[in-house]
Amino acid sequence: MKAARLFHFRGLVHTRIQCRGNSILSQEPSGPKMKTKIPGPKSKQFMDDLEKTQNPLSTIFVLDVDKSIGNYAVDVDGNVMLDVYEQIASLPLGYNHPAIQKVFQDSKNLSQLVNRPALGVHPTPQFIKQIDQTLLPVAPKGLEYIQPMMCGSCSNENAFKAICIWHANKQRNGKAFTEEELKSSMVNKPPGSPSVSLMSFEGAFHGRTFGALSCTHSKAIHKIDIPSFDWPIAPFPRYKYPLEENDRENKKEDERCLARIEELFHEYKSKKNPVVGVIIEPIQSEGGDFHGSATFFQRLQKLTKQNSAALLIDEVQTGLGATGKFWAHEHFNLPEAPDIVTFSKKFQTGGYFAKKEFQPKQPYRIFNTWMGEPAKMLVLDAILKTVKQENLVENTRKTGEVLLNGLKDISKQYSKLILNTRGLGTFCSFDMPNASVRDKFIGEMRNAGIQMGPCGDVAVRFRPALIFADKHAHIVHDKMNEVLKKL
Numbered sequence: 001m002k003a004a005r006l007f008h009f010r011g012l013v014h015t016r017i018q019c020r021g022n023s024i025l026s027q028e029p030s031g032p033k034m035k036t037k038i039p040g041p042k043s044k045q046f047m048d049d050l051e052k053t054q055n056p057l058s059t060i061f062v063l064d065v066d067k068s069i070g071n072y073a074v075d076v077d078g079n080v081m082l083d084v085y086e087q088i089a090s091l092p093l094g095y096n097h098p099a100i101q102k103v104f105q106d107s108k109n110l111s112q113l114v115n116r117p118a119l120g121v122h123p124t125p126q127f128i129k130q131i132d133q134t135l136l137p138v139a140p141k142g143l144e145y146i147q148p149m150m151c152g153s154c155s156n157e158n159a160f161k162a163i164c165i166w167h168a169n170k171q172r173n174g175k176a177f178t179e180e181e182l183k184s185s186m187v188n189k190p191p192g193s194p195s196v197s198l199m200s201f202e203g204a205f206h207g208r209t210f211g212a213l214s215c216t217h218s219k220a221i222h223k224i225d226i227p228s229f230d231w232p233i234a235p236f237p238r239y240k241y242p243l244e245e246n247d248r249e250n251k252k253e254d255e256r257c258l259a260r261i262e263e264l265f266h267e268y269k270s271k272k273n274p275v276v277g278v279i280i281e282p283i284q285s286e287g288g289d290f291h292g293s294a295t296f297f298q299r300l301q302k303l304t305k306q307n308s309a310a311l312l313i314d315e316v317q318t319g320l321g322a323t324g325k326f327w328a329h330e331h332f333n334l335p336e337a338p339d340i341v342t343f344s345k346k347f348q349t350g351g352y353f354a355k356k357e358f359q360p361k362q363p364y365r366i367f368n369t370w371m372g373e374p375a376k377m378l379v380l381d382a383i384l385k386t387v388k389q390e391n392l393v394e395n396t397r398k399t400g401e402v403l404l405n406g407l408k409d410i411s412k413q414y415s416k417l418i419l420n421t422r423g424l425g426t427f428c429s430f431d432m433p434n435a436s437v438r439d440k441f442i443g444e445m446r447n448a449g450i451q452m453g454p455c456g457d458v459a460v461r462f463r464p465a466l467i468f469a470d471k472h473a474h475i476v477h478d479k480m481n482e483v484l485k486k487l
């Protein structure tokens, strides 16, 4: 670890470190430090300002992004919180990491930071190189086609289209479109707009845009008032914990879900709305952190293939290391690669990896103005290099064990409040008896200096950065003990 020089960054003195070892941790405060309850008076004032033009009801506090550092988020009231939620699971290196700051300080990057080309028509040599040297090396094995996009929802939307195009191309044996297909597509009628469906899962979350929303089933508030496709919704396993004591019941649960999936393939085929793709999260995240076994995923892949459908694994929340493997679906030892894997969040840019056959043959079918973001690719490159140099995926696997073991110990002591502790890597969670206790607990934890997030009806989730270390896990455990004592 080598301090290069000191520089001022809007009021805060940071030590710029030439990235070696887990350097950012040495710049962090020693622990949370709270001055006010959350939201504090300054946050509230900003929220009032925001209300003039926006709905501020989801705002928790207003972030002081200049002062936030490493695993610590600082708000505008000067409260220093250990952040185990990290902007909804989207910061792999925490706040103000020197490796990312360097991207913006390097004058060679200036033109890419300044200019945002329409990459579908005018890609730059730098962007073409970034696809090859930044994204391709982390592609899930067997997926060589890369489609950059913007956010998680639009990555899923475009992956759905890629699946429909792939299916239709197979149906017409690769022949040209007919005049009837072209004409009918313009008025949303078959055969040009065919009746085909995508299977998704109860409790799933794949985004809030129009098509993705038909596959999202986590909360009614996301869906209410919006028309949806008639697409099949299958059960996703709901296991009993601890897993090692409930093997028989959980195997039965897999069987129940798989039987229904098989039925739905048949039902939708006979309704003349055949399933052409299945979208699934490796761990249902927004819906409540529900896990499926490796056997469940292997058999789902087999069923999907038997029904000539494509398997799309949505790794928007799980991808880039949080589960202790780079891709969460690597935990499942699938006999072959899934057909498509979507990503966003920790990648800073969205997109999908796919098998070559999902590449449309004609231009403009999977297309939008930007098709990705060169500046974010530079940031991603710095992130991936740091993850590799500092062995952060392995770090996350090991720290995850410390985090989870501590949570299990706490759940023994507070067995009526902390239920079903579970996790892979630091992607950990537990349930509480009901939503109001859960929400109160999260509020009290925040006031005690731990910023964490809810998911589903009763779950609390951990989504720390990959630089989260054992010492941070211990701080979380200590604060949980303090808060639970008084809850």
Ligand SMILES: Cc1ncc(COP(=O)(O)O)c(C=O)c1O
Binding pocket: 151, 152, 153, 154, 156, 205, 206, 207, 208, 281, 285, 286, 314, 315, 316, 317, 318, 344, 345
């Ligand atoms: C699994 C999954 N898919 C898709 C999305 C949507 O991503 P975005 O909010 O970037 O549109 C999310 C967001 O939380 C997600 O968790």
